[in-house]
Amino acid sequence: MNTMRLTESAVDTDIKITAKDVQVYYGDNHAIKDVSVEIQDKTVTAFIGPSGCGKSTFLRCINRMNDTIDVCRVQGDIKIDGEDIYDKRVDPVQLRAKVGMVFQKPNPFPKSIYDNVAYGPRIHGLAKNKADLDDIVERALRRGAIWNEVKDRLDAPGTGLSGGQQQRLCIARAVATEPEVLLMDEPCSALDPIATAQVEELIDELRKSYSVVIVTHSMQQAARVSQRTAFFHLGNLVEYGETGQIFTNPVDPRTENYITGRIG
Amino acid sequence: MSNPDQTPAVAKTSLLKLDARTRKRNAAETRFKAYGMIAIGMGLLMLVILVFNIVSRGTGAFQQTFVTLEVELVAAKLDKKGNRNLDDIKKVSTFGYAPLLKDAFEAKVAVAGIDTGIKPKQMAAILSKSAAAQMRDFVIANPDMIGETVAFEFLASSRVDGYLKGRVSRDSIANDKKISPEQLDFVDQLVSEGSVTKRFNMSFITGSDASDARPESAGMGVSMIGSLIMMMVVLVLALPIGVAASIYLEEFAPKNWITDIIEVNISNLAAVPSIVFGILGLAVFINYMHLPNSAPLVGGLVLTLMTLPTIIISTRASLKSVPPSIRDAALGVGASKMQSVFHHVLPLAAPGILTGTIIGLAQALGETAPLLLIGMVGFIASNPPDSIAAGLMSPNSAMPAQIYEWAKRADPAFYERAWGGIIILLVFLVSMNTIAVILRRRFERRW
Known part of the structure; x- marks a missing residue:
């Protein structure tokens, strides 16, 4: 299966996100050091590494969620489609509409399932009327692979769903605003194996339309869902390449130590 | 020399028998629970005392003594010109109304056959100072009623009210200039006759404050x-x-x-x-x-x-x-x-x-x-x-x-x-x- 993906990913080489010499500081703590990476479009890219290695921090740089943390400073260039997202003219709100995010813990709004998904399109004015909005919600829920489970109870609160359903609802909410990049911060860490399998299947499906970046603690998951993998260690990007190559033939000894379970 | 790795031998104890340490711990816990319950009990007791005090002393204020009296609104006194002109009627102050109350009491005593030694002026003194004003307000609002006999419900004075509520007794008024034992006898006679009654007083909740002279009409x-x-x-x-x-x-x-x-x-x-x-x-x-x-x-x-x-x-x-x-x-x-x-x-x-x-x-x-x-x-x-x-x-x-x-x-x-x-x-x-x-x-x- 991995070999098949290798050939597949060799086809699309469009670069979606380019990061160059990115430094992130939390106060005096230098959390990300000189990270340069090129993330491809229509690809699932996995960030792996031990806890505290900066993979989530780097992920949050891509949609500027780190702006909400007062002590956090970001230096260096991150470009999406050649545009510097840390340019003064860029409004982070607009950026986040383009770069959706799914969080570690399912965090549906304490509102109805419908309102959860409709919120993004509503604030961005994506729907002209109610019927339009209904369509968007249905499409998003179908893409979140949860439509069949909730279509009869769209008015029920989103918080009443099971953990796996909540996470898929959050993914549906993220795709409802038609983003170009989807960031996922350990989306399955709070889920059981069955829900995890459903979400992973969904991620593979989403790859057709988006550039997906996923942070995960599970190396098996990275191997299963991603085409490219980046290994972070102590704030450094140690190795970045085809998933198959990272897991079968790592160049750096630290990568090898990590994937064989000797560090982390 | 003992081997540090070796765990020291522990005397075998029965689980059914509590050792001294456990007994001490249990006793401390029981004591602590008791302190807590005592503290809560004291708090509750204080609350009960407070509520009881407030209710027992305060409920009296919601009741007031009223005197029902039929007063003849004598035209000769209230509207001397006899033309029912409101401006002329308004010229009669509450002093002009006071004699009517005396007459009303005199009439009442005569009709009900109450035997009392006090003068009509003293009879009228069992009413609140607001009685004359109440009558005047009524007359100004209904000038047509001049000449008729109207049944009014007047507030009793605060002493009479206190007497009916048990706050005032014949002993406590020994040096009181506002009321005499004879007046209280008269009140007793009126109570048995049914024209002095105690009932719920809405004007305590809706009314305004009143001066020292007439506490009975003060309200919140x-x-x-x-x-x-x-x-x-x-x-x-x-x-x-x-x-x-x-x-x-x-x-x-x-x-x-x-x-x-x-x-x-x-x-x-x-x-x-x-x-x-x-x-x-x-x-x-x-x-x-x-x-x-x-x-x-x-x-x-x-x-x-x-x-x-x-x-x-x-x-x-x-x-x-x-x-x-x-x-x-x-x-x-x-x-x-x-x-x-x-x-x-x-x-x-x-x-x-x-x-x-x-x-x-x-x-x-x-x-x-x-x-x-x-x-x-x-x-x-x-x-x-x-x-x-x-x-x-x-x-x-x-x-x-x-x-x-x-x-x-x-x-x-x-x-x-x-x-x-x-x-x-x-x-x-x-x-x-x-x-x-x-x-x-x-x-x-x-x-």
Whole structure:
């Protein structure tokens, strides 16, 4: 299966996100050091590494969620489609509409399932009327692979769903605003194996339309869902390449130590 | 030499037999539970004593003694020109009405066959001083009734009222110039005849304060309006200002030494004695801005200052209790900071904000000290205001200030009314707190 993906990913080489010499500081703590990476479009890219290695921090740089943390400073260039997202003219709100995010813990709004998904399109004015909005919600829920489970109870609160359903609802909410990049911060860490399998299947499906970046603690998951993998260690990007190559033939000894379970 | 790796041999003990250590621990636990129960028991006992005292002393104020009397509205005295001209009728003062009461009592004694040694003037003295005014008001409202005989229900004087309630006895009035034992005998005769009765007194709840001469007609109503208008001012000002300030501090403000100082000061302000806010109000609102003395507007402004820290602290606490994941979720789908606050955080924090606001209002409702300084404590026997604007600007009192005013007057009849006023105030406070609890239960959401 991995070999098949290798050939597949060799086809699309469009670069979606380019990061160059990115430094992130939390106060005096230098959390990300000189990270340069090129993330491809229509690809699932996995960030792996031990806890505290900066993979989530780097992920949050891509949609500027780190702006909400007062002590956090970001230096260096991150470009999406050649545009510097840390340019003064860029409004982070607009950026986040383009770069959706799914969080570690399912965090549906304490509102109805419908309102959860409709919120993004509503604030961005994506729907002209109610019927339009209904369509968007249905499409998003179908893409979140949860439509069949909730279509009869769209008015029920989103918080009443099971953990796996909540996470898929959050993914549906993220795709409802038609983003170009989807960031996922350990989306399955709070889920059981069955829900995890459903979400992973969904991620593979989403790859057709988006550039997906996923942070995960599970190396098996990275191997299963991603085409490219980046290994972070102590704030450094140690190795970045085809998933198959990272897991079968790592160049750096630290990568090898990590994937064989000797560090982390 | 012992081997350090080897665990020391422990004497085998039975689980069925408690060792000394366990017994000691259990005893300590039992003692602690007992202390707790004693403390709670003492608290409850005090509460019971308090409630019993308030109820037993205050309920009297809700009842009042009334004297039913048929009075002939003699045309020759009330309308000398006989043309029913309202202006002429108004010229007759309450002194002109007083003789009618004497005549009415004389007639009553004759009809009912009551044998009494006292003079008609003394008979009329068992009525409240407000009786003549009550008659005059009636005549001015119904000039056609002049010449007829009308049955009035007059308030009895506070001594007679106290006699029926058991507060006044023949011994206690030995040196009292306002009433004599013979008058009490006369009251007894009227009671058995049925024209002196005790019943629920609505005007205690709706009426205005009255002078020392007639405690029987004093009521809480106008000061209640004063309190309500102040609460409106507090709600209208403190809620938006407090919520806006808390949202800014909690969600938008950078965390630096300036906001730290502001935060510390807000916490300190919550602990500032209320009289300090009173003198601030006196200096700023009355002396500098020249707002009227004793006006509920000024009282409301002072109480707003006092309530703001409470509202800000509780609002910030409830904003803090909204999980950050909700903010992340909103930002993650591209909501702006403000949208995330107003669409998601604020609705979730609303029950806490409401509860804090109601508790703050309840605190302000019971506050007396700042009102001392802006002149809302004192004898203010004004009529109910005609409009909200008049209510804001015209002198008024407030419920706790009215209670304080009554409690310091010499006549025991006012003392009873002070306890009655406390019952009304407590009813307000308890219902506000109940509303707070219901709102919290109702809108509390889980996530």
